[in-house]
Amino acid sequence: MRQPTPSSFRRCLSGSLIAIVVGSFSILIAAEPDASAPNPEHVSFFESRIRPVLVQHCYECHSDQTDDVAGSLWLDSAGGMKDGGDSGPAIVPGDVDGSLLISAIRYESSEMPPSGRLPDPVIEDFEKWIRDGAVDPRSSADLPGRRLAPSGIDLEEGRKFWAFQPVRSSTIPVMQADQKPADSWIDAFLNDALSHAGIIANEDASIDAQLRRLSFDLTGLPPSEDLIESWRSDPSERHWMKIVDELLASSEFAEHWARHEMDVARYADSNGADFNATHHDAWRYRDYLVRSIARDVPIDETIRQQIAGDLLPFATPEQQYDQLVATTFLMIGTKMLSERNKTKLIMDVVDEQIDTVGRAFMALTLGCARCHDHKFDPVATEDYYALAGIFRSTRSLEGESQRYVSTWRPTPLPASPDLIAAHAAYDAKTKELQQAIKKQKSELESLQAPQPALEGVVIDDREAVQDGQWTESTYMPGFIGEGYVHDNNRDKGERSIQFQTALPAPGDSDSAGGAATKIESAMPTWEVRLWYSPGTTRAANIPATIQIGEQTHELTIDQRQSGNKVTFLVLGRWKADYGSELRLRISNHNTTGYVVVDALQIVQLDESQDDQAAGPDSDRVARIDSIRQQRQAAFKNEIKRLEDELTAHKKIAPERLPHAMAVADLPASQCRDCEVHIRGEINNLGEPVPRGFLRVCGNGSSVIQADPSSGPLSQSSGRLELADWLTDPDHPLTARVSVNRIWMHLMGEGIVRTVDNFGSRGERPAHPELLDALAIELIRSGWSRKQLIRQIVLTNAYRRSSQDNPDAASIDPENRLLWRAHRRRLTAESIRDAMLVVSGTLDRSPRYDTMRSYGVLVSNNNADSKANKVVTLADPKRTIYLPIIRGEIPTLLSTLDAADPDLLVGKRPTTNVPAQAFALIGSDEVRHWAKLTAQRLVNEVPAEQDRVEPVYRRVLQRFPQSADRDLVNAWMNSPAASEMDEITRWQYWIAAMFAGTEFRFLD
Known part of the structure; x- marks a missing residue:
């Protein structure tokens, strides 16, 4: 039988199979939502x-x-x-x-x-x-000659705009007599609008469509076959509520809704831009979102933690951990880390943070006010720089003042005592082994370095009497003995060293291996040599006193010469009897530079050498060479043993100590107000603006008032006050923005469709009273995300059919009044995860430390960029746990409109690209998952005619209709399919189902 290749797979699916299914099944190409509005x-x-x-x-x-x-x-x-x-x-x-x-x-x-x-x-x-x-977005009509002179910001007029009005409670409309008993207060608002418009709402969707919608909306995954069976056997209201509660309590719910929050947080595991540095600890923020949603941490509290978690009090180490990690929200955006002008870099980061906070929590485009008063909304440049003072008083990066490439602050997180102890023990052992290896290698290099033969008496520095604290070193090669000492250029006048010995008789030798002295003379001449390491940082005025026999001489030693190994300096030649005492005292008194001492060598000269220049000895004693070779072998063996021990030790390293990409306030002396940057230019400064908030969002003072109990504002950034202001129940925007996003994720469109823009350039709310009622309910429930979601999915409006109704469409063509459900495409993550579920390969366990194996730079502009190897769609983990590398999003995911991590994405675009279906068909991973699904199907269901029902239940979560069976039979009996084995036939069919709109869309 013919086996599929990538090209034959695409060719067949583009020919025979498409011809069978495209007309009646709409499996590959169907009308998708219009995307003509600006993204x-x-x-x-x-x-x-x-x-x-x-x-x-x-x-x-x-x-x-x-x-x-x-x-x-x-x-x-x-x-x-x-x-x-x-x-x-x-x-x-x-x-x-x-x-x-x-x-x-x-x-x-x-x-x-x-x-x-x-x-x-x-x-x-x-x-x-x-x-x-x-x-x-600038007006096309705003052309030269038509522009009005700037009139300034009229705050009182601006506050009349709906978004800046206080949230108002409304009386719930009275339900009509013909409305179903299950209708909720949410339905009452929607039905009242429909009634006034003369529109009859759709009936409920099929029970299969309802469950599929609920499962994907709450968990991002298809319902299990067991859940489908259970729901079909009891499609009651009580059972629906039970299923809702079970899904809300699942870990999959927290992961799916955390992905929504990651879109808004512009989450990524790398920086992108000019220096695609690795975000090693970004995963902690992702997991913080999952934990917070699973525990139903109040939305207002997560906002406070993300803006000022480092400044909030905490009761437990776990709470402190989460609060510090939460501030990654301010850190995780794209930054031009190699920007040379650090002042510009700081203000660019501040601008990105202001823009993110404005759109994430208030749905306002505040970045427009950096250069001038906002063109469309009542936000003055002064308001922008009131916020800028808060974020400029916040430390976001290190290397802001001098490094070529800046980076973020790794903030230590609370860790368990056992982990801290394990790291202390591990680090101590690592350091011990590294130092031992370094010492052994240094001594081996010293032994291997060529050294002159040392005749006469040799006294190492270790045999001398040291006064004061001298520092031992083996840095320069060629030293005598086990090293040399220096005064560390400190404590001048407090350190000295004294050598003392008797001049040897003929035939004597020293204990350090000096050659025997065999010359006899009535009054011998002695050459005294000081060994040291020269250098330009050495002292040139070292005082020394030498006593030899009855003579005493004061010397000044100059060690300031160039060189790269230990050498010697002849201190002088003097006559003295055998056995006479020699003393040499060297001091660092009044010296300027390092004083270095290695060894003292005393050599008797014969009469022919008296007038010759001094030079190094020419021969070594054979026993010295033998000893050195033995010692070298011993050092090599010990080095190998230590290195093997260090390698084994590193394999048992404990889990790394936790750090976060967290922010912190600057030191109190650096927290200050920010000047207006005229036209946004960093070198064109106006007057400073007191730190504060948007004046249009309230009638009170917008300037941050210092809390007498915590000291003057100059000692802190103002982020804590900003967090409190944003989450004040009287704030006109925060609760509205939160409920609008939740509504959009469940209903397909926000009550305000421009979910990231509540300003004058955004759309007006379709149901303003309902929007405010939802905001009030959110606050009343303690800002509970789960309770609000539960109330929405229990409505009749949520469960309506998405079928078209020409009469209703003629009145409300955009479905603003929600007479039907919005047909919408699954997210890129849900499409991939669903294929993993259907193929039986999804690994539901979380992934920690996502980028542990990657260095500082995850990718660059080279063809061999590491990032190409970081993300693989074949990974069985849920898509939320795959690395997100800026500039390297897998093609299949980006084609399916995965969020751009460079931008805040409150609502993902839904592009109308038929090529998306063909991208699925052409994917090696999709073909692999289709094959695994086919193998499961063939193994579990022996008879081919019995496989239609299970494949439809698994892939589309519904039972097949007669038309579906006819389509399958047409493909199985086609000439192309007849040349394939049964697994390949089903692989092709399942791949077509994966690419079809019914699989990719929610009805």
Whole structure:
């Protein structure tokens, strides 16, 4: 039988099988949600990466700030960019090389800005912006000659906008007589709107569709076959509530909803950008989110922990651990770590943190106010820099002032006493072995270094009398004995060393291996040599006194010569009788530099040498060489033993001590207010603004007031006060934003569809009273995520069919009133995880220390980038536990609209790309999972005609209809399938099911 190859697999699925299924089953290509609206991620990218550069580098010559616009090109409006100037349009959306703006900033056609070429990462941002369609939220009508003069921010007028109004309670509409008893207060609001619009809502979806929707919405995984059987046998309200509670209590629920939070937190296991450094401890933040959601930690508390967890009190080490890890939220965004201008780097990080906090918790685009008052919302530049003072008083990076590449702060976390003790013992043993190896190697190198033969008397420094604390060393090669000593250039006048010996008689030798003296003379001449290591840091004025026989001489020794090994200096030649006493005292009194002493050598000269220049001895004694060779062999054996012991020791290393990518307040002396940066320029400073909050969000003071009990504000950043302000129940935005996101994940669309933008450029709420009622309920329940989710999924609205109704659609074509369920695609993670479940290969256990085996840099721009080897879709873990490497998201996941970790993503885009189905078909991993599913099916169900029902239950979580059976039979009897063995036939069919819209979408 023919076995499938990748090319034949795609070819067959693109031919015979598609021809069978595309018409009636809609398995590969179907109408998907329209995605014509601007992608919020692209809008955010423009606001954070493009607009600030235009303001800083282009507006001076190409905006209405100048009376003489260069080249008639206005770059301060969307229309001006596209209309262009004298040379034509500045940009062509989607065409990078055809855009004159790109050519100019590349310094190809012209050189813009003329003050200097923009950094490559900035140019790459512009290229990406144009490649993605050049989304520009600035008004196209905002063209030259039509612009109004800035009028300032009118806070009172701004507070009239719905989002800045206090959350208001509303009376629950009275249920109509014909409404079902199971309707909740949420249904009452929705049904009231439908009634006023004259729309009849859809009936419930099929019981299979309801369970599949609930399971994927709550856990991101398909329902088990046992759960399907149980639900089909008892589809009652009581049983539905029981299933809801079981799913909410599952670990899979916490993992799935943590992934939603990771989208907002722009989670990644690497930095990306210019220096794709490894986030070794980011996984702790991911697991913190999983733990918090599993325990139903109040949403307001998780917000406080993520902004100021390091400043919050704690009762247990576990609580302190979580609170420190939570602040990774502020750290995990992309940063230009190699930015040379550290002031700019700090302010760029501050801007990213302000933008993230604004959109994550208030759904406001605060980054727009960095360069000027917000164009659309009542947020002044002063409000922006009031927040900037808070985050600039927060330490986010190390190396902010001098290092070429900055990095984040590794903050120690609480650890168990046993782990701390294990590390102490491990580190002590490691250090002991390393020091022993270093010492043995140093001594071996000393033995291996060529040394002159030492005639006469040799006295090592260890035999001398030392006064004061001398430091032993073996750094310079060629030393005598076991090393040498130096004064460490300290304690001048308090350290001395004295050598003492008797001049040898003919035939005597010293204990250090000096050659025997055989010369006899009536009055012999002695040459006295001092061995030392020279260097430019040595002292040149070392005082010494030598007494030889009846003579005493005062000497000054100069050791300041160049050299790379121990040598000797002749102190002098004197006549003295055999047996006379010799004393040499060397001091560091008033010396400038290191004083180094190795050994003293005394050599008798014959008469022919009296007038010759001194030189090293020429011959070594044979016994010395023999001893040295024996010692070298012993050292080598000991070094190998120690290295083997160290290798074995490292294999039993304890779990590493925990650290977090946490923030901290700067020292009190550095916490201060931030000046307004005019046009966002770091070198164009205005007046400082007191640290504080957005004035439009309340009628009280927006300036942080110092707490008398904790000292003046200057001693802290203000993050704790910011966290308290955000989570105040009276805040107009925080609770609304939270419930709106939860509603979107369950209902397909937010009550405010622009979930990350509650400002004037966002959409208005479809059900404002319901939005506020949900916000009030969230606060009343203690900010419980699980309770709010439970209330929503118990509504009739949640369980409605997604079927179209022409009458209702004619009144409400966008389904704003929720007369039907929104048909929506599963997340990329759920699609992959579902295939793992169906194939029986999903490993449900968590993964810790995701990036442990990777060094500082996880990837770079080279073709052999490590990142290509970090992430493999064949990994059986849930997708949440796969590494997320910026710039290296697996193609299949990115094709299925996985979140871009460079950006905050409150709502993922749903692109209308039929190629997504073909990406699934072309995936080696999908083909593998389809084969494993086919093998399970064939092994468990012997008869081919009996396999249709189990394959549909496993893959699509429903029972097949007669039309489905006809499709399967048509494929199994086709010419292409007849050439395959039974496992391969089913593999092809299951792969087509995986690629189909019914598998990828929730009805």
